[in-house]
Amino acid sequence: MKVIILGSGTSQGVPVIGCKCETCSSSNPKDKRLRTSAxxxxxxxxxxxxxxxxxxxxxxxxxxxxxxxxxxxxxxxVDHINGMDDLRQxxxxxxxxIDLYANKTTVDEMKISFRYxxxxxxxxxxxxxLVKFHVIKNRMFKVKDVEIMPVECMHGNLKIFxxxxxxxxxxxxxxxxxxxxxxxxxxxxxxxINALRIRPHPTHFNLQxxxxxxxxxxxxxxxxxxxTHDILHEKINSSLPKGIELAYDNLEFRI
Ligand SMILES: [Zn+2]
Ligand SMILES: [Zn+2]
Ligand SMILES: [Zn+2]
Numbered sequence: 007m008k009v010i011i012l013g014s015g016t017s018q019g020v021p022v023i024g025c026k027c028e029t030c031s032s033s034n035p036k037d038k039r040l041r042t043s044a045x046x047x048x049x050x051x052x053x054x055x056x057x058x059x060x061x062x063x064x065x066x067x068x069x070x071x072x073x074x075x076x077x078x079x080x081x082x083x084v085d086h087i088n089g090m091d092d093l094r095q096x097x098x099x100x101x102x103x104i105d106l107y108a109n110k111t112t113v114d115e116m117k118i119s120f121r122y123x124x125x126x127x128x129x130x131x132x133x134x135x136l137v138k139f140h141v142i143k144n145r146m147f148k149v150k151d152v153e154i155m156p157v158e159c160m161h162g163n164l165k166i167f168x169x170x171x172x173x174x175x176x177x178x179x180x181x182x183x184x185x186x187x188x189x190x191x192x193x194x195x196x197x198x199i200n201a202l203r204i205r206p207h208p209t210h211f212n213l214q215x216x217x218x219x220x221x222x223x224x225x226x227x228x229x230x231x232x233x234t235h236d237i238l239h240e241k242i243n244s245s246l247p248k249g250i251e252l253a254y255d256n257l258e259f260r261i
Contacts, residue, residue: 007171007174008047009044010044011044011258012061012062012255016039016085016210016232016233016234017041019061020038022235029235029237036255038255039233040061041059041060041061042057042232043061043086043089045069048172050150052149054074054152056079056169058092074096076107077106078169079107080112080169080177082115082116087119090116090137091135093135094134094135094136102136103136105138106139107147108139108140109142109144109166112166112167153172154171155190157169157170159187160180161180162209164209168180173195174261175191175225177199178231179209179232181215194225195225195227196226196261198231199216199219200232201230202232202233210232216230217247229250233252
């Protein structure tokens with residue numbers, strides 16, 4: 007399957023508005039980070055999305071993606087959901103509903119944030135994104151024939167989902183993960199996990215904590231995402247242990 011990192015930045019993105027730091031002033035394209043999201047194309051041809059970031063429109067255009075079959079949400083924070091309205095262009099063109107999967111809290115919160123998508127009149131004229139919400143529990147589910155395994159993590163006090171598809175797993179905004187959930191990550195080829203910054207943070211793993219998770223899980227490759235402007239690509243990437251790399255926007259790999 008094919009994976010594209012659509013965005014590797016934390017909630018503010020990088021550069022941060024008004025900031026003149028080394029990373030925000032960097033001319034390295036790898037230091038330009040849109041908000042966190044990933045696109046997955048399975049061998050069966052399913053086009054899957056993890057989160058619809060605030061930058062969803064730009065991400066679709068940049069990567070020339072014009073169709074999505076389903077989206078999985080990690081949680082309801084605005085950096086992860088606010089691009090959802092732009093699914094409208096896809097649901098209009100292909101005249102279809104898109105399935106959205108998330109835990110109950112996320113679905114409840116999204117139904118409040120996007121209350122207008124349930125307006126029958128607007129649905130009739132297809133002037134809202136046509137979406138179907140599915141509440142998922144912490145157990146394996148299928149989209150067509152593809153098995154998706156949620157991986158429950160803590161994001162501060164909030165229970166959120168990462169996702170495993172075959173030997174690929176994607177976890178973001180995690181600050182703690184139980185031994186039981188870590189077991190679901192055995193035998194991975196690629197793990198994408200959040201590593202916010204160098205200093206500790208109450209609701210996200212920092213660099214050292216993310217390195218610790220990677221060393222326990224032992225995937226063949228690990229990519230760090232949801233990065234702040236503390237992380238200057240060139241400098242930090244070259245300091246990481248073998249097998250661990252910083253993700254960057256539009257990074258594409260096959261598994
Ligand atoms: Zn976030
Ligand atoms: Zn900065
Ligand atoms: Zn968050």
